[in-house]
């Protein structure tokens with residue numbers, strides 16, 4: 240069954256065709272990053288306008304690359320939540336129209352569940368239940384996964400998402416948006432033990448698996464600020480001063496950011512007895528995170544390939560197939576929502 244998957248929740252305009260939930264026939268991602276980078280973050284109005292301009296050609300390209308015509312598509316899936324409302328509406332409406340015009344089954348899916356499904360597109364077959372690690376620019380979630388659509392949140396961030404922390408630190412370095420990859424690359428040559436940044440004090444009760452990044456972000460910025468020197472005229476220099484090795488600060492930041500994730504994740508693994516971890520989301524591409532997780536030889540860790548960590552249409556088509564296979568359909572009046580809708584919260 241060939242499914243067209245459409246993703247437009249944020250700043251990637253993406254469409255893909257996936258066969259039987261596994262075989263990627265095409266995967267087109269048109270990034271808007273250059274349009275947002277000048278503002279150091281995603282501008283919702285620009286994002287939805289660009290989606291509107293691009294969606295038709297992105298879908299056309301996904302069909303062309305798969306060597307298919309619209310008549311070959313057997314089902315349509317699109318992201319309905321979470322994300323920027325204006326952006327979501329473009330992809331969702333296009334997908335509904337495509338399905339309606341060709342009388343195809345249609346399914347609206349959750350973006351975070353799709354991130355969790357991404358690794359299965361590369362042939363990984365995790366046995367349920369497992370622990371999910373969802374780390375992106377908007378979310379940081381540790382969860383128990385009982386099926387592709389049955390997820391219980393064990394822990395989440397109480398302030399910034401981990402990708403957001405990478406992006407904010409990157410902005411301070413002048414690397415622009417999004418900055419996770421730039422910090423990852425910079426950190427690779429630094430001394431991660433040069434600076435000790437604080438870990439959040441969240442290890443008890445209902446926050447046992449929760450995460451927090453605002454303290455770390457502030458500490459990193461303060462560390463850099465301390466060494467800043469006033470320029471002529473009294474203004475502070477925007478450049479990172481030569482007395483500080485910015486590479487070491489980046490490496491120490493990254494080490495702490497990953498440490499925060501792993502403390503909660505490994506605590507959840509220990510408490511639940513679950514030994515398989517499946518990661519997803521843009522930050523799952525982080526080289527240090529990947530290296531640190533695999534050190535735990537008692538755990539099986541599954542990561543999507545790098546090109547499927549970030550937002551893409553293949554993960555939408557892939558999980559969409561699982562719903563359609565089960566006979567699920569969304570009505571064509573299904574609404575978009577800015578929030579995660581598919582997860583329930585559980586305090587152990």
Ligand code: KG4
Pocket residue numbers: 249374375376377378401402403405406417418419420423520521522523524525526548549550
């Ligand atoms: O999943 P995603 O593409 O979009 C959202 O759903 O948010 O994730 C984007 C996030 C950004 O914050 C970006 O800086 C981060 O993933 N990211 C990384 C890396 N590559 C992307 N963070 C750390 N290390 C990376 N290598």
Ligand code: ZN
Pocket residue numbers: 350354375520521549550
């Ligand atoms: Zn995402």
